[in-house]
Amino acid sequence: MDTENNTNTGAMRDLKSLSKGELIKLMEELGQPAFRVKQVEDWIWNKNASSFDDMTNLPKSLRTELAGKLTLGGVEEVARQVSEDGSRKYLLRLPDGATVECVGMPSGKKLAVCVSSQAGCAMGCAFCATGGAGFTRSLTASEIYDQVMHVRDDFNTRVTSVVFMGQGEPFMNYNNTLAALRKLNDPEQGGIGARHLTVSTCGVIPMIRRFSHEPEQFTLAVSLHSAVQKTRNILMPGVKKYSLLNLYTVMGEYVDRTGRRPTYEYALIGGVNDTRDEMDALCDFCRDTLAHVNLIQLNEVPGSKLKPSTQRKAEDFLNALARVGVEATIRNSRGADIDAACGQLKQRLS
Ligand code: SF4
Structure with a gap:
């Protein structure tokens, strides 16, 4: 059986493939307050953001860092x-x-x-x-x-x-x-x-x-x-x-x-x-x-x-x-x- 992660290709991981725990850890590593997790989740699961730049309530520096580390999947x-x-x-x-x-x-x-x-x-x-x-x-x-x-x-x-x-x-x-x-x-x-x-x-x-x-x-x-x-x-x-x-x-x-x-x-x-x-x-x-x-x-x-x-x-x-x-x-x-x-x-x- 495939798992969520092993069917992704390419070096960078898809943000949507991160578990909640992984997302919390990532925000901690990036020195972000806890509420950023909810904001990011809202963009990917509710607002269906197609680029990190769409995430307008995140600081520009965070959007750039995320774009350098992760992809955003999407269809x-x-x-x-x-x-x-x-x-x-x-x-x-x-x-x-x-x-x-x-x-x-x-x-x-x-x-x-x-x-x-x-x-x-x-x-x-x-x-x-x-x-x-x-x-x-x-x-x-x-x-x-x-x-x-x-x-x-x-x-x-x-x-x-x-x-x-x-x-x-x-x-x-x-x-x-x-x-x-x-x-x-x-x-x-x-x-x-x-x-x-x-x-x-x-x-x-x-x-x-x-x-x-x-x-x-x-x-x-x-x-x-x-x-x-x-x-x-x-x-x-x-x-x-x-x-x-x-x-x-x-x-x-x-x-x-x-x-x-x-x-x-x-x-x-x-x-x-x-x-x-x-x-x-x-x-x-x-x-x-x-x-x-x-x-x-x-x-x-x-x-x-x-x-x-x-x-x-x-x-x-x-x-x-x-x-x-x-x-x-x-x-x-x-x-x-x-x-x-x-x-x-x-x-x-x-
Ligand atoms: S996609 Fe077509 S071939 Fe596959 S299970 Fe459904 S009906 Fe059968």
């Missing part, structure tokens, strides 16, 4: 697409040149943000543009946090929820994902309630178990996409070694331990996972569990043979799940007109 917008429904999708460049996508989805007074946890992804899901393009590296906690700040500043409004459903498998970058969740949740940083912070995993079982022991009430979504082992192995080869039986068991443990309702994501793919057998298997998998199922029409990836199911099929699944007492929703794909599937904006520009 740079390379491209964006704006949807008719108001969603905005961004391609952001990180300090080492790696790029990631994130999306802002406004709805009334709410603003949801979808972030990436890795640049690229090693999981190789058959229906995903990012999976097809390979893995670059995991992101640090502050690189994940910075995506949220970028969207917040662009919409100039408070972010009310964050989903880790962009590029990457968050549980293959567990420590930094957790650290980012905690920053987003901290009232002095992101200030977003734990229940409004959702991690989406392909089903990395050891990390689901670990996540269920975390004290915060973060929420969990699992990309299921088939409850038939053979189909799931083809669609999601990265989690082939974690069987559906083991996934079922660990999800039971998760619910028993946390009392929280997990979500299963199910992208309906015509002729692949929308057959009668698949529907029955999904009903069996979810029956008598607390799970909620999100049925999604597949986002088409250019050049892929996989096509979305019909709306009628989605409704059939919804009704079948209701008959066995499982809550389900047909989720509208936000930003369908802007290549909503992750990885496509990046591919378009490369």
Whole structure:
């Protein structure tokens, strides 16, 4: 697993990668009063300063000293697409040149943000543009946090929820994902309630178990996409070694331990996972569990043979799940007109 620090490159450390203790020590070494720590934290976590010169309530000499010792991380917008429904999708460049996508989805007074946890992804899901393009590296906690700040500043409004459903498998970058969740949740940083912070995993079982022991009430979504082992192995080869039986068991443990309702994501793919057998298997998998199922029409990836199911099929699944007492929703794909599937904006520009 990557840690916050070992994915940074270059000789100078990123100010945002310092722990609170390290920041306090640095200010002491620079002969600064204790209140400077809070001022610096405010600039990096709330005001999203893009340069040390922005930190106008710090003495000029301190700003110069900091700039000589540390970098300020941050993300740079390379491209964006704006949807008719108001969603905005961004391609952001990180300090080492790696790029990631994130999306802002406004709805009334709410603003949801979808972030990436890795640049690229090693999981190789058959229906995903990012999976097809390979893995670059995991992101640090502050690189994940910075995506949220970028969207917040662009919409100039408070972010009310964050989903880790962009590029990457968050549980293959567990420590930094957790650290980012905690920053987003901290009232002095992101200030977003734990229940409004959702991690989406392909089903990395050891990390689901670990996540269920975390004290915060973060929420969990699992990309299921088939409850038939053979189909799931083809669609999601990265989690082939974690069987559906083991996934079922660990999800039971998760619910028993946390009392929280997990979500299963199910992208309906015509002729692949929308057959009668698949529907029955999904009903069996979810029956008598607390799970909620999100049925999604597949986002088409250019050049892929996989096509979305019909709306009628989605409704059939919804009704079948209701008959066995499982809550389900047909989720509208936000930003369908802007290549909503992750990885496509990046591919378009490369
Ligand atoms: S769907 Fe998610 S986990 Fe699967 S390849 Fe794409 S980014 Fe990776």
